[in-house]
Amino acid sequence: MAHATATTEQYAELLQEEQKHQLDERAFGFWLYLMSDALIFSLLFATYAVMVGRTAGGPQAHGLFDLRYTFGETMLLLFSSTTFGLAGLSIRAKNKGAVLFWLAVTFLLGAGFVGMEINEFHGMVVAGAAPERSGFLSAFFTLVATHGLHVTCGLVWIVVLGAEVLRKGLTAPVASRIHRLGLFWHFLDIIWIAIFSVVYLPGSF
Amino acid sequence: MLGKLTMDALPLYSPVALSGALMEVIVGVAVLGFITWYGKWRYLWSEWLTSVDHKKIGIMYIVLAMVMLLRGFFDAIMMRTQQAIAYNSPGYLPSDHFNQVFTAHGTIMIFFVAMPFLTGLINIVVPQQIGTRDVSFPFLNSLSLALTAAGAALVLASLVVGKFSTAGWSAIAPYSELKYTPGVGVDYWIWAILISGVGTTTTGINFLVTILKRRAPGMTLMRMPLFTWTALVTSVLVVFSFPALTVTAALLALDRYVGMHFFTNGHGGDMMNYANLFWIWGHPEVYIVVLPSFGVFSEVVATFSSKRVFGYHSLVYATAVIGILSFTVWLHHFFTMGEGPAVNIFFGIATMLIGIPTGVKIYDWLMTMYRGRVRLEQPMYWTLGFMVTFVIGGMSGILLAIAPVDYMMHNSVFLVAHFHNMLIPGALFGYFAGYTYWFPKAFGFKLEHKWGKRAVWAWVVGFLLAFMPLYVLGFEGMPRRMAHYATPGWQPWLIVAEVGAVVIAVGIAFQVIQLIVSIRDREALKVTNGDPWDGRTLEWATACPPAHYNFAVIPEVHDIDELAWRKQHGVVESTLAPAEAIVMPDNTSAGMIIGGLSFVLGFAMVWHIWWLAALTGLGILAALVARSSDDHGEHIVGADAERTIEGEFGMEAAE
Numbered sequence: 066m067a068h069a070t071a072t073t074e075q076y077a078e079l080l081q082e083e084q085k086h087q088l089d090e091r092a093f094g095f096w097l098y099l100m101s102d103a104l105i106f107s108l109l110f111a112t113y114a115v116m117v118g119r120t121a122g123g124p125q126a127h128g129l130f131d132l133r134y135t136f137g138e139t140m141l142l143l144f145s146s147t148t149f150g151l152a153g154l155s156i157r158a159k160n161k162g163a164v165l166f167w168l169a170v171t172f173l174l175g176a177g178f179v180g181m182e183i184n185e186f187h188g189m190v191v192a193g194a195a196p197e198r199s200g201f202l203s204a205f206f207t208l209v210a211t212h213g214l215h216v217t218c219g220l221v222w223i224v225v226l227g228a229e230v231l232r233k234g235l236t237a238p239v240a241s242r243i244h245r246l247g248l249f250w251h252f253l254d255i256i257w258i259a260i261f262s263v264v265y266l267p268g269s270f
Numbered sequence: 271m272l273g274k275l276t277m278d279a280l281p282l283y284s285p286v287a288l289s290g291a292l293m294e295v296i297v298g299v300a301v302l303g304f305i306t307w308y309g310k311w312r313y314l315w316s317e318w319l320t321s322v323d324h325k326k327i328g329i330m331y332i333v334l335a336m337v338m339l340l341r342g343f344f345d346a347i348m349m350r351t352q353q354a355i356a357y358n359s360p361g362y363l364p365s366d367h368f369n370q371v372f373t374a375h376g377t378i379m380i381f382f383v384a385m386p387f388l389t390g391l392i393n394i395v396v397p398q399q400i401g402t403r404d405v406s407f408p409f410l411n412s413l414s415l416a417l418t419a420a421g422a423a424l425v426l427a428s429l430v431v432g433k434f435s436t437a438g439w440s441a442i443a444p445y446s447e448l449k450y451t452p453g454v455g456v457d458y459w460i461w462a463i464l465i466s467g468v469g470t471t472t473t474g475i476n477f478l479v480t481i482l483k484r485r486a487p488g489m490t491l492m493r494m495p496l497f498t499w500t501a502l503v504t505s506v507l508v509v510f511s512f513p514a515l516t517v518t519a520a521l522l523a524l525d526r527y528v529g530m531h532f533f534t535n536g537h538g539g540d541m542m543n544y545a546n547l548f549w550i551w552g553h554p555e556v557y558i559v560v561l562p563s564f565g566v567f568s569e570v571v572a573t574f575s576s577k578r579v580f581g582y583h584s585l586v587y588a589t590a591v592i593g594i595l596s597f598t599v600w601l602h603h604f605f606t607m608g609e610g611p612a613v614n615i616f617f618g619i620a621t622m623l624i625g626i627p628t629g630v631k632i633y634d635w636l637m638t639m640y641r642g643r644v645r646l647e648q649p650m651y652w653t654l655g656f657m658v659t660f661v662i663g664g665m666s667g668i669l670l671a672i673a674p675v676d677y678m679m680h681n682s683v684f685l686v687a688h689f690h691n692m693l694i695p696g697a698l699f700g701y702f703a704g705y706t707y708w709f710p711k712a713f714g715f716k717l718e719h720k721w722g723k724r725a726v727w728a729w730v731v732g733f734l735l736a737f738m739p740l741y742v743l744g745f746e747g748m749p750r751r752m753a754h755y756a757t758p759g760w761q762p763w764l765i766v767a768e769v770g771a772v773v774i775a776v777g778i779a780f781q782v783i784q785l786i787v788s789i790r791d792r793e794a795l796k797v798t799n800g801d802p803w804d805g806r807t808l809e810w811a812t813a814c815p816p817a818h819y820n821f822a823v824i825p826e827v828h829d830i831d832e833l834a835w836r837k838q839h840g841v842v843e844s845t846l847a848p849a850e851a852i853v854m855p856d857n858t859s860a861g862m863i864i865g866g867l868s869f870v871l872g873f874a875m876v877w878h879i880w881w882l883a884a885l886t887g888l889g890i891l892a893a894l895v896a897r898s899s900d901d902h903g904e905h906i907v908g909a910d911a912e913r914t915i916e917g918e919f920g921m922e923a924a925e
Contacts, residue, residue, distance in 0.1 A: 076851060076906050083853040083904065090406040094479045097509055101471055104513035108550070112521070112532070112543060119538030121531070196530050200538025203530035207521065225895050238901045 081237075088241040095245045099252050102215075106256050109208040110263060116204035123199040126268035129189070135265045138181045139257065142216075145174035146254045149247055156240050164230055164243075171250070172223045175216055182213045205264065212260060215253050222246050273878035274454065279432045284367050290344075291430045320857045322408035323818050324393045327415050329712055331390030332705065334415075338382040338422055343778060345375035347771045350736070354768035356754035357761040368753040369436035370455065374425065376439025377459060381466055382422040384559040384693070387701040389418070389473055392501045392562060394712055395704075396477060398809035399495045401486025401827065403819045406479040407472075408855040409903065414469040414476065416865020421466025424872045428458040432876070435459040438751070440552065441522065443533030443544035448526045454876050457526065461872035463519045467512050474508030477501055486808070488827035492586070495807040495830070496572075496579060499586050500565030503593040504558050511554035511597070518547040542607055549600035557596040559693065561589060563700020564631055567656065570649040570703050571635045573803050575642025578831055581634040588627035588634075595624045605676040614673035621671035625664060632657065647803065648722040652703035655730040656695040663691025666741065684744020687737045694733050702729075702781075710802045714814045715795040721784035728777030736770025739763035806831035819854055819907060853904045860897040864890055 117126055152167035186206070189195070196206035226246055229239050281287040305311055318326055348371050352361045363371065397405055405411050428434040435455035437446040446456045481502045485494070494502070521532040522544070531537040533544040572579035579585065601609065601617040635657065644650065666688040670676050679685060710716045743763050748755070788795055797814040811833050812820060829835035836842070867886045874882035 079851060079906065080853055080904060087406075090479050090483050093483065094407060094475050097475045097478055101475070101509050101513045104510060105517055108514055108517045108547060112517075112547070115540055115543050116532075116538065119531075119540060121536070121538035123538075196524075196528065198537075200531040200534075200540060203524065203532055203538075207524060207530070207532075221891075225899070229899055233901070236901070242898070 084237065088237065091241065092245065092248075095248060099248060102252070103256075106208075106211070106259075109204075109211060110259065113204040113208045113264065116200045119200035121199035121201075123202065124192075124194040126201065126205075126264075127270075129194060130265050130268045131185075132265060132269040134181070134185065135261065138178050138185075139261055141174050141178040141181065142254055142257050145171045145178070146251055148174060149250050152243065153247055156235055156243060159235060161230060161235055164235065165227060168223055168227045168230070168243075172220060172227075175220050175223070175250075179213055179216055179220065182209070186210070209260060209264065212253065212256050215249075215256075219246070219250055219253060222249070271879075273874070273880070275431070275877040275879065279454075279877075281430065281433075284364055286348075286363060287367055287370075287429070287433075294341075294426060294429055315859075316857070319862050320412070320859045322404070322412050322855045322857055322861075324397050324405050324408070324411060325712060325815065325818075327411050328390040328393030328395075330415055331386040331393060331418070334419055334422060335383050335385075335387035335390060335701075338378050338386070340778070341426070342375055342378040342383055343775070345371045345378070347775060349375065350764075350768045350771040352753065353755075353764045354761070356752075357758065357764075358756055359754060361754055363753065365753040366433075366436060369751070370434045372751055373435045373438055373455075373459070374429075377435075377462070378422075378425060379693075380439060380555070380559070381463065382418070382425065384697055384701075385466070385470060386418055386422075388504070388559060388562040388697075389414075389470070391566070391701065391704045391708065392473075392477060392504070395708055395809055396481065396498050396501050397484070398711070398812070398816065398820055399498045399807050400481060400484060400489060401808050401821060401825045402480070402484040403821060403824075403852065404855060405476050406483060407476045409858055409861060409897065410472050410476050412858065412861030413864055414473040414861075416861045417469030417472075417868055418466045420865045420869035420872065421462040421469070423869050424458055424462040424465070424876070427873065428455065432458070440548055441519075442548075443522065443525075443541045444535040444539065446522060447534050449534070456522070457876040460519045460523050460526070461875055464516060464523070465868045465872050467516050467519070470508055471512045471516075474505045474512065476505075478505040478509060481505070486825050486827050489832075492583070493827055493830050493832075496568035496582070496585055496589075497562070497565035497807075500561040500568075500589055503589050504561045507554045507558045507561075507593055507596060511551045511558070514547055514551035515555075518544065518551065521547070542604075545604045545607065546600070549603045550597075552603060553600040554596045556692070557592055559697045560700075561592065563656075563697045563704075564589070566649075566700045566704040566707065567635060567653050568631075569807065570653050570707055571638045572831070573707075573805055574645045574647055574650040574653075575639050576645070576804065577638065577642045578806070578834070579634065580637035580640075581630070582830055584630055585634050588630045591627045592624060595620060595627075599624065602671060602676070605673045606680045611673075618671050618673050622668055625668055628664060632661065647706075648717065648719055648726065649703040649707040649803075651723055651726040652699045652706065655726055656699040656703070659691065659699075659730060659733060660695040663688055663695065666691060679744055681750055682744040683740040683748050683750050686750050687740035687744060690733075690737050690740075694729075694737075699729070702726075707803070708809075710797045710814050711809060712815055713792075714797055715788065715792040716797060716802055718784050718788045718791060718795060721780050721787055725777045725780035725784060728773055728780055732770045732773030732775075732777055734770070735773055736767045739767045739770075801833070806834040808832050811836070819852055852907050854907050856903050856905055858897070858903070860893055864893050867893070 148167050148170045152164050152171060155163035155167055186209075194202055196203050223246065226239070226243055229242070233239055281291045305314060318330060321327065348363065349368070352363045352368055355361050361368075393405075393411070397403070425434065432454045435441060435446070435451070435458060437451055437456055437459070441456055441459050445451060446459075481494070481498060521530075524530040525532050525534055525539075531539040533539050533541045535541065568579055568585055598620045599617055601607075601613065602621045605614050605617070635653070666684070670679055670685065670688060706717050706722055740763075743760055746757075746759060746763075748757070748760050800813045800816075801810045802814065803810070808825060808827070811825065825832070867889045871883055871886040871890065874880070874886060
């Protein structure tokens with residue numbers, strides 16, 4: 066019963082230890098979330114594969130896409146992953162300014178991607194290839210826009226975490242949030258590569 | 271301003287619907303008035319609704335499930351009554367209303383009774399079984415509960431404002447498309463499913479991480495209690511199957527809201543894709559609701575036979591195999607789609623294969639009882655009731671797995687009999703066994719046993735009376751979901767089924783009486799030593815109810831039946847030992863706020879009130895950002911504070 070009263074420092078240490086354990090769990094939980102999200106995409110891909118021929122007399126995949134334009138989108142997204150990686154390295158170097166800089170570059174590249182995608186969609190709708198036109202176009206717009214919506218959420222998240230870096234600096238919780246955002250961002254890259262290969266490439270030849 | 275919402279949305283179209291709505295409103299107002307009268311709002315908010323204690327969240331889940339069970343059962347007895355009298359007569363329910371009733375019944379029973387009940391049991395029990403103080407993500411847990419409740423509230427709201435879907439609980443396309451079902455009913459279904467589906471997915475992730483990362487030292491995977499094992503496999507199924515439900519409902523929403531053509535009749539829509547997507551979730555869902563119940567039976571049989579469960583390893587592997595196979599059988603829900611013999615044979619064989627691990631489990635439980643010292647307490651009653659009735663449903667399932675037979679039985683009441691025979695004994699009886707088994711753990715006193723056993727008898731007899739006639743009617747060719755019929759031979763059987771439903775109602779009444787009697791006699795039924803059943807697993811190693819942090823000292827695990835091992839080896843770890851200071855999560859209102867906003871969001875989307883939807887959507891985003899930026903979600907429970915708390919609970923040192 067001669068339990069010494071714990072000091073404030075001991076409590077702080079205890080909290081920190083618990084926090085480290087929690088951040089580990091959050092990373093694992095986030096992987097699981099990504100896996101369930103991957104399933105959403107895989108079902109949208111499967112639906113696209115089912116619907117690709119169901120054009121109902123409307124526009125077909127062939128001739129609908131401009132591969133060079135899409136290649137530009139792809140480059141923006143791939144480079145944004147690289148710049149995100151650089152942000153991650155800057156965290157390790159504890160360089161707050163560099164983290165903010167690379168996050169900003171990533172944001173711009175991502176925003177460019179979303180802008181290009183919106184422009185592409187707009188052009189298609191104007192040309193009479195709107196999602197209401199056929200089952201094929203419904204599946205196309207839903208699959209690609211779901212990815213685009215994820216990227217948009219990623220952009221919001223970048224802003225939120227950028228603000229946190231500014232406010233709190235590179236604390237352990239902030240760094241771990243950026244790590245999870247990174248997982249999310251690279252995951253979207255992989256999904257995009259699949260979209261490029263399943264939707265755009267076959268549609269262009 | 272209010273979208274499609276006008277005064278016409280009130281249920282003035284039928285006196286039956288109006289009285290249902292009035293009853294719901296009166297009960298709701300009465301409950302709110304009660305809380306206000308006794309001035310319990312602050313208590314309710316700060317002790318319960320904002321709590322992140324997994325035990326309290328679990329209790330709230332089960333309260334939600336029981337409330338919804340009453341509503342779902344009301345729907346059931348309405349249908350039985352209609353069919354009992356609707357021979358050559360319109361009965362008392364207009365067809366359109368009858369269709370709403372069977373849709374609401376299925377939706378409520380699966381999503382808002384089975385899911386919250388099993389989630390509640392997992393919440394209360396799993397952290398205590400694996401020797402941890404809380405789940406990995408306590409806030410997410412509170413959010414999951416709030417989202418599930420928001421979905422349930424949407425279904426309840428549809429009775430008062432507007433109509434519910436008439437498309438069946440699976441909202442089968444293209445009937446559920448705008449062209450054939452233009453009202454708001456299907457939209458209520460969609461948003462209830464989407465919102466509660468998010469909550470379920472996060473629960474799955476939460477418990478997957480909790481079980482894999484938070485087990486007490488020494489508890490290897492193969493030392494986990496079987497209920498925890500089934501919770502683990504169920505969580506895997508949730509994480510990997512609920513995305514399919516989300517996709518299905520979202521695509522249907524896109525068809526209905528933006529005019530897309532995923533499942534429409536024409537414009538390249540593919541309605542069979544709906545069936546595929548829906549049942550890719552739907553079949554694993556069957557095992558999501560059944561596996562935790564199997565877990566309960568494994569615990570109950572071992573405890574009340576006073577010996578280790580027979581074939582622990584085979585039960586673990588059977589659980590895992592069921593989990594894997596559950597993803598390979600979805601097509602048996604629509605053999606009649608006509609995919610061809612090769613495809614049908616594949617799915618037929620896969621379906622029959624599931625019978626093997628399930629059979630293994632039944633034999634393991636029987637062998638556990640064999641030469642055990644069986645004590646016939648209430649949980650054991652439910653378990654025996656399950657075993658006797660469940661095997662009938664298993665055999666009728668094997669019949670349906672044969673595609674040519676299924677062609678004869680498809681969409682007949684034989685199918686209705688089959689899956690109720692799976693879900694009532696297989697899922698519900700298991701939950702009731704768990705409810706009676708762990709009730710003292712949650713509240714510190716046992717449930718009164720006489721009324722409990724009466725309830726079991728009424729449920730088992732009522733179940734047999736209600737559903738065995740449906741097998742016969744299925745053979746006689748009666749299709750499911752008929753509002754009225756002209757075949758005289760069916761009516762006697764339907765009257766027997768009605769009697770069965772009444773007997774079940776009596777069973778439910780007994781359960782209500784049991785609860786009231788138990789609360790009245792709680793002093794006499796009090797559990798003093800924390801171990802009312804001579805339990806075998808860790809959740810019984812602490813007080814009933816335990817302190818909010820469960821374990822003063824995180825236990826070291828040596829055996830599958832850790833507590834039994836400790837009793838045998840005379841290991842007594844005083845739970846009053848001076849403990850280190852520990853870290854516990856803070857309460858938060860963020861979950862309830864987001865849940866409330868989600869309900870409004872769903873309601874606004876149903877009625878096309880776009881500005882409100884946008885506003886609540888932004889509110890949810892803001893709340894999420896605010897919560898996710900919070901670095902200080904914990905507090906310290908000091909060693910001294912801890913002793914005080916245990917004093918309050920009247921804990922006695924283990925003997």
